[in-house]
Each structure stands twice: as C-alpha cells, then as structure tokens.
Amino acid sequence: MTSTVGDMYGPGTSVDKSFRPVPQECARLLEWLAGITPGFTKNLEALENVTFEGEDLPSIPGPVKSVALTAVLHAMAGIVGQEISEIRGHKPGQLKINTDHAGLWLGTPIIVTLDGRDANDLIQSGELDNIVPVTDKGCFDTPLRFRGWAIYKTKTPNTWYQIHTSLAPGPVFEAIGIDPEARGINTNDEAYAHIQAAVERYEARELEMIFRERGLCGVTCFTPKAWRETEMGIALARHPLIDYKKQTYIPDSPPVAFSKTADKRPLAGIKVVELGRVIAAPALCAGLGAFGADVVRIMSPHALDISGLQITLTVGKRECSLNLDLEHDRKQLWALLEEADVVVQGYRKGAVERKGFGLTALLEMATRRGKGIIYIDQNCFGPDGIYAEVPGWEQIADAASGCCYVMGKAYGFPEGTGVLPSLPIADLSAGAVGIVTTLLAIRDRALHGGSYHGNVAITAFQAVSLLPEVGLYQPEIVEKLQEKYDWASMTPDLDVEELLMVVYNAWAKKTDLLSREDFFVEFEKTAFGDRLRILAPVVKYANKEVSPRWVSAPRPFRSDKEVIFRRDE
Template identity: 45%
Template sequence: MAEASKIPDVYGPGTHTDKTFVPVPQDTERIFRMLAAETPGFTQDEALLSKVKFTGEDFPVIPGPIKAVSVAAALHAMAGVLADEILTLRGAEDKGRQITVNTTQAGFWLGTIAVAHVGGEDVVSLVKQGKTKSLIPDWEQGWTDTPLKYRATALYPTADPAVWYSLHGSMDAPPVLKSIGVDPADAAANASNESAAAHIAQHTSNISPEKLEMTNLLNGLCGSICFTPEQWNNSTMGKSLAAHPVINVKPLSPQTPTAPVAFPPLDPNDKRPLAGVRVLEMTRVIAGPQISTILSSLGADVIRVNPPHLPDINVLQLTLNAGKRTIGLDLRQPEDSAILQSLLKDADVFVQGFRLGKMKKYGLSQDDVAAMAAARGRGIVYVSENCYGPDGYYAERPGWQQIADAAAGSAYVTGRSLNLPNNEAVLPSLPISDMTCGLLGAVGTLKALRDRAVKGGSYSVHSSLVAVNTYALRPEVGLYPREVVKECTERFQWAEMRGQHHVLDLLVTVWDGWKRVFGASYLEEGSGWFQKFDKSEFDGKSLSLLKPVVGFSDKASTPEWKTPSLPYAAQRAAEVKWA
C-alpha cells in the first residue's frame, strides 16, 4: 500500500519518493504512529498515543530529501510516551498530561553540537573566530591539525567512476592516509583543505572500491563503499540488521530472573520521570553521549567516564555533558577498573559505545554485567551503540556516522538530490545518524526501565547508526519530491555541498542557512528555545543549551537539565559517588 503512493528510484535504486508533499508535523504524526505500531512492547493504547501533539514549521528545515527531522521527532515523541508511562508508575497524578514535540526544534536538535551559546555568543561564531581554543579543554590530540588529517574523513571517487568511497580518519588519520599511499606530511597537499582533498582524491581515483574496502578490513580501519539503498538492503549485512526492530530491546542474556525494581519515590523537588535512576556511561564522540544526555534531561543521575588516553572532540563538551558528572578512567589500570566496577554494581543502566567485543577484556561484556546483576538480585539495563548492529559479520567492525551514512545509502541519495555528476555521494548535512542513534538508545532505555519496574529482569538495548539511516529510507517513510528539495535549497540558500566536505563544514553551512531564515525567532539566546545557565566551567561564562525536544503540560515533570555541561573528566574519579 505504501509503495503505491511513491515514485520509485527518483534518487537511485531502492528509493521511494512521495508523490505529494505533506506538512512536516502532519507527516511526523503518521511516522510516529507507524513506529509505535512496529515496536514490540510499545503501548497501543490510543489514550496514551493521542497525548502527543506535534507542532512546528510546515516546510522542511534541513537539506535533502530524507525525512530525518520527522523520524527524529517521532522518536522523541516515543520517548515522551514512555516517560509519561513511567511517571504514572511512579504515582505522578495524570491530570490530562500532554506531550508536545516541535518538529522544527527537532531539526535544530540534529545540529545540537553547534546550537548553543557561551558567554552570549553562538558556538559557530566562536569556532569561526578561534575562540574555543582557550575556552574548552583540549582532548583532540591534534586529530585535525593539518588539512590532510581533516580531509581524511570524507567521501572520495574510486577507480570505478560510478562508485564513491567513505574514508574515515577515526581521530588518527595518518594510518588511513598511508594505507592509500598518501604521505601525511606532504607539504604541498597540506597547503589548504582544498589541496588536501584533491590530493586524496587523486590517490583514491586509482584504487577500486573493492581494494579500498579490503585494505581497510586488513588494517582494522574504518571505511565503506557508498552503497545505494538497494545494494545495502540486498547485502548480507543489511539483511542481518533488518531482522531486528529499529528500537531493539531484549532480555539480557544469560538471564537470571530478578524481581521487579520499583522506581524510587518521586522527590518533591525533582519530579522528572527518571529522577533517582543511576546511569553509568562509557562512550565517546556523539551517539553514545547523546543517549545519556537525553536520560539526564529526564532526571537520571549520569556519571560519564572518558578514557584519558583516547581523543575526543572538544566542542562536544559544551552540549553533550549537560546534567552529567564526568570522570576519567583508564581501564588498563587496575585501580581505575576497580572504581568503575564499584560504580557499576549500584547502577541501573550501563551505556557503552565501544566495539561489541571490546568490553569483554575489561569484564564489562553483556554476559559479565548480566552475571553481576543476577548476583546482586536486581536487574540492569545494558545499552550498546555501534555502526552495523548487534550481530552479523560486520557487527564488530569499527564505524562512525559517516560510515553509516555511506553504507545505508544516505550519502548516495543526498548526492543524487544535489544533481551532482558521476554518482558523487555527499554526507547528509548534520550528524543525523549520530544524534538519532543516540535517541534510539534513549527510547530503548526508557522502555527497558519501564519493563524492569513491571516485570523484573535485566535488558539489553542496542542502537545502530546504520539502522536509523535505513529506517529513514524505507518506502513507508518516503522521501521528499525534487521540487520540495529545490524549494528548501532556495529558501535557505544553502552553500555548496560536496563529497569532500567534512560533516563539520556541512553543519556550518546549515547553521548559516538557519540564521538567514529564522534569526531571532528560534536561534537567538533570548528566543525562548534555550535553557540558560548563568555560569559554567568554561571560563566561568554563561552557557545556553537548546531545550530538550519533549515537553509536558505538567511543568514540574518537563525534561530539563539541572546542571550545565562539564568538561571531560572534570571531577576526581575516586571521590564521585552515587547520590
């Protein structure tokens, strides 16, 4: 039925484009209902589903044909419904509590890492002026300190003129560059970002996509062919992932029955849905931290762990640590491992964002944590996020947002929508799969916590970068027609977008378009869309963050952060305890 209202292959094999345009809030309502119906264990009670009200601009606010905003807004609504159920379980009186989701705000949320203000200036302006270097502690270890390192993460042509390839520097670009014959210290290539991209493209153009793929596999590096949606869906990896629901929550195995774990009594001073829930987070970059940033806005007590020897992106400290406490632990050191295990034994949720097999060597695999939960007689929620999904022969392969965008077909579709020659692929313009993968993990965690309180047991939650991409490309979701994409481009006057552009370049392009169209209505600090802290740990300056997307008519329970973001590892690990 869904395919009858679509035009096939407008943006390449395996794409499904709407015949007519539906305003974004209305279309989001449809996608929300579809997701709710497809998710095992999600309520089908119309009284609960009808609490959700979508508002926002009728027209799309991000480039391209993919309905990333509607998918994200629908998932936010699911989080709101689950949070509402948890409030009811906790005895919060339901006097017609309504759940609101603004789809335009959900679009801005996809660019959260830039949609913030420090000391009254927006983050993009601060970055352009180089002011963040003295403002934010440096954890990057020089990962983009030369043009070649910066452009090592981008999409490039191959020896097959019809196929592009996603390279990824993985915050350690020299091995990636050397694997394709590029000298990371080449002075001429490092003259500018443009010369670096041209130099890399010159090398990749002489290598087949199959050889690039095998080179990365042999060296344990990240990379992916820019598949069409049809190619991904027909692949063994795509079929493995498709066997799982997009919101993937299962009993944690090995399962030892444990009694239901009631939520702690609601604190009169904090009536947010997850107040008193303890979350231990060990993640990096965007997707994993976003899981716990959402949970912290809902009231969870989050302790974030960063391994001090691993680089991370500096600017993310401003937004993705909101409401959290932060410590540094090196699990290679026995005393640090003991601290983490001590925190874990009293946690309700463990969120980890490393490769699936990585945690076993530190006693933190799903099996290890399930055994710990069984021994203490109290269930736990184990949350993992990765690129390719929970099983299949790519499950343990490393991957990032850009890899997922290439694998699932999102980059191919975006390139086709820009009418570029030679099947040039282009990344979607924001860290969409990162942010939405984090949202998937948060929704799954809420569902697991609800089920633990009602049925007992421990639960596994898995969120996948590729999964959110493939969902948005499904025929039932649909893509925007070409004329809608064109009108959006003309409205926002987006600058040029090409395969060589880093996602941070594209993010700035989108921000500039938003500022031209919306200005004070949404993006100024005093617009009403930001939560302001008068003082932060970033040079003592004020910090304003985009408010959580979900709102409740019950203001006392509405998601918000009680504390501003902290730098990574801001507190002494040995002194941090659960409240």
C-alpha cells in the first residue's frame, strides 16, 4: 500500500506523500491489482514480463490515477492473452505497455483523422455530421437538450446533482418542471441557467426520489466517503473489480479447445455477440476483436446511439440490425447465439433478460449444446444492491463514486461542486475491465470447461480509483500538469464532449502524442473516407503475429446484412 495523507481532497480521499513516475506506479498497481483479482496469475515472473514505458507525468488533468490504472488493465489483458497464446502453442514474447498510449486510449472517441483532417477540424466545420449517419437525432439539437447532461447545484447546501437525459430529454425535463420545448433559450449558457433555476428548487434527496420513482438517469455528487457508506456503495464493494465465476449450478461441460487458425492472435476463432450501445460494451468488444475474436454487434433498428462513436468503436466488427420484437429476427439472433462463445450485453440489468436473452436462457442453451458459454453483464452499478437496475451512464458513475467531487475540489471550486473527469474514463476503463474479465473466462473454459458469468460495473472502476491502496496525486502534481498542458477551464456545466476537446486541443498544442505513429493504425477506402486513422490497441507483444490488431475498419451502425459468424479457417 502506498503511503498517503487522508482527506486532502475531501472526505474519503487519500493523497500520496510522494510522487512516482507513471511507469513505476503502474508496476506497483499491477502487483496490487493482480494480487486481489480472483483467477489472475500470482506468478511474479508473469508480472515482471511486462515493460511499462512512457512519460513520468500522466497526460490528463486532475489527481486521479486514471492513466496508470488503465495501463495496468491493458497489461492484465496482455498477460492473460499470453497465457491463452501459450495454450494454443504460440509464443508472444515480451509484453510492452506504453502508458502515454493508454492515456490517449481514454480519449478514443475523439482521436480520429479522416483524409488528413482531425476530429477537431471535422467537428468545427460541421462536416462530421455529413460523414457519419445520424443516430441521435433530437437528443442534442437545442442548447436546452445539450445541457441536459450536466451537474447542477441543489437546494441542499454544498451538494450538486448530475442530471442525465440519456437519449430521451423529455421525461427528465418534465420531471423537474421544465418545458422540453421551451423557447427563447438560444445559447448553452442560457440553457444551463434555465435548468439550474429548476434544479435548485429541490433538495438532493428529493431529486433522488423523483429520479428513482420515474426510472430516470441522475445521481448525487457524493464524496468518496459518502458513496462508500451508501447501501449501493457497500454492495458494489463486495465484488472484485474483475468479477467472474464459473456457473456450477448447471451441468458441467467439457473444456473447449481453441480453433486451429492461420491467425495467431489469442482469440482467433472465438465468436462474440455484442448487445450494447454507446461506449463501455462497444469498447470491450472492440478490444476482443483486436485480440482476434469475430465480433458481431446486434443493434435495434429503432434504438438511438451517439452518432460519432461509429467512426471509432465499430472497428473490427460487423454491425447488424435485428428487431427483437419480431419472431423472424429473434430466430436469427438465436441462431447466432447457438454458435457464440461469448455474449456481452451492455444494457441496464434485466433489459435483455426481458427480451428472452438473459443469463439463464443462454446457460440453458449452452447445456443443450454441450459447450460452455461466457456471458458478460455490463451496467452502471453492478449485479446487485438497491441501484442495480437504475439506469446509468459514465457521468452517473463519475458523480456517484466521488470522482466529480474530487475533481471539483482539485480545481479549487467551492465545497461540494462537481466537475466531470475530462475524458470518458469510466466507460473506456470499464471496457478494459471487461476485456480482462472475458479473457480470464475464455482461458478457464479452455482449461476446465463449463460456463462463466462476468459482471462489469462502470462505477466500480471509478470507486476503485479512489481507494487508499491506489492513492491520488498531490496538489503540486495537479498544478504541474496544468502548467505543462495549459488546460482550458473545466466547469460543472461542461459535458464530456466539451471536456474531451479541452484535453485533445492541449495534446495537439503542447505534446507530440497525436503524431506518434506507433500509437495509431490507418485504414484505406473505408465507408467514411479514403484514409481513416484511429488509435491502435495498447497491448503489444514482441511477436507481432500474436499482437492484438484490427483487420477491418470501422463502419456505420447497422451496415452489415448477414447475421452470421465467419467460418473457421
């Protein structure tokens, strides 16, 4: 455990007494997280086979060690990938993780270059909207709707609340007395002031009750201590961050050998069905695709999603559309699931189950076919507890866990002010947690047989990042980062898209990170343009044939017609 000082950033925070460069901190955190993760190797030689390299300082603002922890998760995925490769008779060699690359990975949605033009240029010119098919129409097209994803001061002293209109603004606004079609609001600042006037009429506990009763997305900005003392915080803490178990209450099935393929990546021949949207589940499955899995993403023809994500997080997949209210489409999905090794569902707890595709149904299918299945549930608050079925996005995880409170404190705002972390850290890191979880289950199925169930909670990563065992950076390090990068102001009204651009612009102006070609992969003749450059996988082995990589470019949502897996080579 690192030596820390308590409560410097408020109740429940622990700040390092001394600074360790990010690569050194990663080595420490890898040993700690490996030691508390069920099923993960405790062999120190395996941990020492990882080389962390990168700059001493992290590349994102604030005191939370998101870059180091994310780099560690990629290292853990790489270690399990090595184990799988050795089972398959391949030798991956030394594992290398560049911590600066891992930091960029937290900005995945915005780090894209199309025909020589970066995302900032495409967004500012308005051309991105013409390049990617619109799948979030009506969600952000007015200032009022755009500011429906922000943090607001409540009537309760020193307590702020994250409201989140998801992709349906109307119900949230109506619940707090706002006309969703209010006129005369022409700027984002006017919209924020309008919503603030409504929110501050309520105590934080009143908002919790309103949002819970109506099944809406919102949560109090807790301190880390307050979150850990909630019933939900206690329930979530009972589970390890990387949480999977063999399902022993069903008939056992034999070990499943890996396919013999020309592709030497660890998961070549593994078939994955993705049922999810936005970032966390798609990031998880894109990672599995990089390790060699054949990933088919199933989307509803009617469901909304964030339009811009299809230019990055669809990489390495096919994107098929099925309406699960239609019997014909349900049969197509079942045919796919009958072949699948892994199912990843990223909707709120119970949603997919109500459609007939939950864990129990898939385990029954696996028993019938005599081949184990791996089922990954990814949601905001985990598998049990009073918030388990509450809808949640990464911003909800940020606020609930205490991260928003800590960021506000670190930036010098008045007590209780919440400010979002500067990147979609909770989502992308939950994706990394899910990659490790899935790899462990695939390894165990190959060695021991059976079916496995994994749970990935977005809030869990943020809660773990605030534990004393992890520690926070000292205020002088936060200030040093500000001096180095000259971040623009980060405030409670800003959404993650705006904060992403703050960080991206600093990377572009103050570093060479975005010109490091070893961090990127380029595709030619894509659906979006002739040359599309996105971030490459973070995990790198000495043996390039085994190293994770994508073999197909990103593509628009719902662009593939065939709902089938590729045949084994």
